[in-house]
Amino acid sequence: MMKLQINNVSKNFKDLVALDNISLEFQTGKIYALLGRNGAGKSTLMNIIANRIFPTSGNILVDGKTAFSNDELMSKIFLMSDDDFFKSLSCKKAFKMAKHFDEDFDLSYAFELAKDFELNLKTDVIKLSTGYNSIFKVILAFCSSANFVLFDEPVLGLDASHRDMFYKLLISTFNDKSNEVCYVVSTHLIDEISNLAQEAIIINKGKEVANGLVEDLSASVNEVVGPKALVDEAVKDSKILGVNKVGKVYTVYVKGFVNEIEGVQLNSVDLQRMFIEITKG
Amino acid sequence: MNFKQKDSPIYIQIAKGLEDNIFTVVYKEGDQIPSTTELSVGFKLNPATVLKGMNILVQENIIYKKRGVGMFVSEGARDRIKEKRMSSFQNDFISPLIQEAKNLGFDKNEIVELVAKEIDDEITNK
Numbered sequence: 001m002m003k004l005q006i007n008n009v010s011k012n013f014k015d016l017v018a019l020d021n022i023s024l025e026f027q028t029g030k031i032y033a034l035l036g037r038n039g040a041g042k043s044t045l046m047n048i049i050a051n052r053i054f055p056t057s058g059n060i061l062v063d064g065k066t067a068f069s070n071d072e073l074m075s076k077i078f079l080m081s082d083d084d085f086f087k088s089l090s091c092k093k094a095f096k097m098a099k100h101f102d103e104d105f106d107l108s109y110a111f112e113l114a115k116d117f118e119l120n121l122k123t124d125v126i127k128l129s130t131g132y133n134s135i136f137k138v139i140l141a142f143c144s145s146a147n148f149v150l151f152d153e154p155v156l157g158l159d160a161s162h163r164d165m166f167y168k169l170l171i172s173t174f175n176d177k178s179n180e181v182c183y184v185v186s187t188h189l190i191d192e193i194s195n196l197a198q199e200a201i202i203i204n205k206g207k208e209v210a211n212g213l214v215e216d217l218s219a220s221v222n223e224v225v226g227p228k229a230l231v232d233e234a235v236k237d238s239k240i241l242g243v244n245k246v247g248k249v250y251t252v253y254v255k256g257f258v259n260e261i262e263g264v265q266l267n268s269v270d271l272q273r274m275f276i277e278i279t280k281g
Numbered sequence: 282m283n284f285k286q287k288d289s290p291i292y293i294q295i296a297k298g299l300e301d302n303i304f305t306v307v308y309k310e311g312d313q314i315p316s317t318t319e320l321s322v323g324f325k326l327n328p329a330t331v332l333k334g335m336n337i338l339v340q341e342n343i344i345y346k347k348r349g350v351g352m353f354v355s356e357g358a359r360d361r362i363k364e365k366r367m368s369s370f371q372n373d374f375i376s377p378l379i380q381e382a383k384n385l386g387f388d389k390n391e392i393v394e395l396v397a398k399e400i401d402d403e404i405t406n407k
Contacts, residue, residue: 175318
């Protein structure tokens with residue numbers, strides 16, 4: 001098992017604090033969901049992990065050793081990124097170029113996946129549609145020999161069928177590489193990733209706000225439903241996150257403890273609802 | 282099988298789903314059940330979650346592991362599932378039925394009559 005540690009990482013862009021003292025640990029043999037609203041700092045964090053940008057403070061360790069400016073360790077990390085190195089090349093040449101950079105890049109698997117996704121290998125990378133651009137980058141990520149593979153919005157622009165293919169591929173490639181690989185998936189489609197990831201990290205405005213097993217995170221928020229007076233009584237000792245009123249029925253989202261009261265329904269929530277409630281405002 | 286986070290933890294739903302398949306003899310005693318890999322890809326679930334669900338059934342001796350081969354349905358699994366379900370039948374089915382019947386204002390005789398009628402209809406239809 002290999003470990004990737006993010007130690008007290010902060011990043012400032014002039015006056016803006018993009019990341020505020022983030023500490024995390026990723027292990028091979030696990031799939032993580034990295035969640036956050038637009039501008040929360042997900043991409044900044046991934047770019048720092050992959051050594052594309054420098055943190056203002058803090059460091060990244062692979063198996064306890066500083067990864068910055070260590071090519072051997074940096075080759076264990078792959079970021080599926082926004083900027084294309086391969087713009088002017090055809091997809092086929094781009095895959096061959098990837099093999100040039102990473103000698104253990106699985107070229108035959110890349111061609112096989114291109115066929116499965118019906119990606120035209122002759123098309124120039126720059127001319128790909130948003131969806132096929134994502135597919136191209138996802139294939140690069142799956143065929144990389146890195147142990148820590150970071151997916152930054154892998155399903156951006158993908159239709160439902162291609163997303164379904166991606167998720168199955170994520171699990172089957174993960175299974176094939178057994179405990180050798182760690183996948184970190186940053187996405188806005190929380191419902192679609194919540195059964196695939198074992199653990200989730202939620203960052204909000206540059207700060208880590210939740211981190212743990214998906215089932216524990218969703219269990220940390222409860223939904224309380226009923227007439228206002230009864231609901232108020234039930235949640236009087238709870239930390240209220242959000243209130244929704246439809247007619248005379250109140251729905252209140254709370255963190256943790258709720259008083260049990262007859263006539264009030266206590267429901268569990270899924271990860272997406274938990275996310276919405278704890279990243280409000 | 283369709284897995285929704287809201288209902289109950291996914292690993293419990295996996296255990297329940299496999300148990301249903303064994304109870305309805307989709308998988309007979311002695312049969313090999315699908316591997317963690319096959320279930321995780323097929324249902325798009327994290328393999329660790331699938332394993333956690335399977336381990337519940339291993340603990341209840343409904344399935345067992347053959348090292349290097351896979352998971353198999355234990356001898357007597359169906360009887361054990363039946364026994365477990367019989368002991369929770371009252372809680373899972375009878376209590377909610379009585380509760381709803383009381384809300385609707387049915388008395389004891391009416392409830393017994395309705396249940397008896399349903400049983401008779403079931404028999405005539407067969």
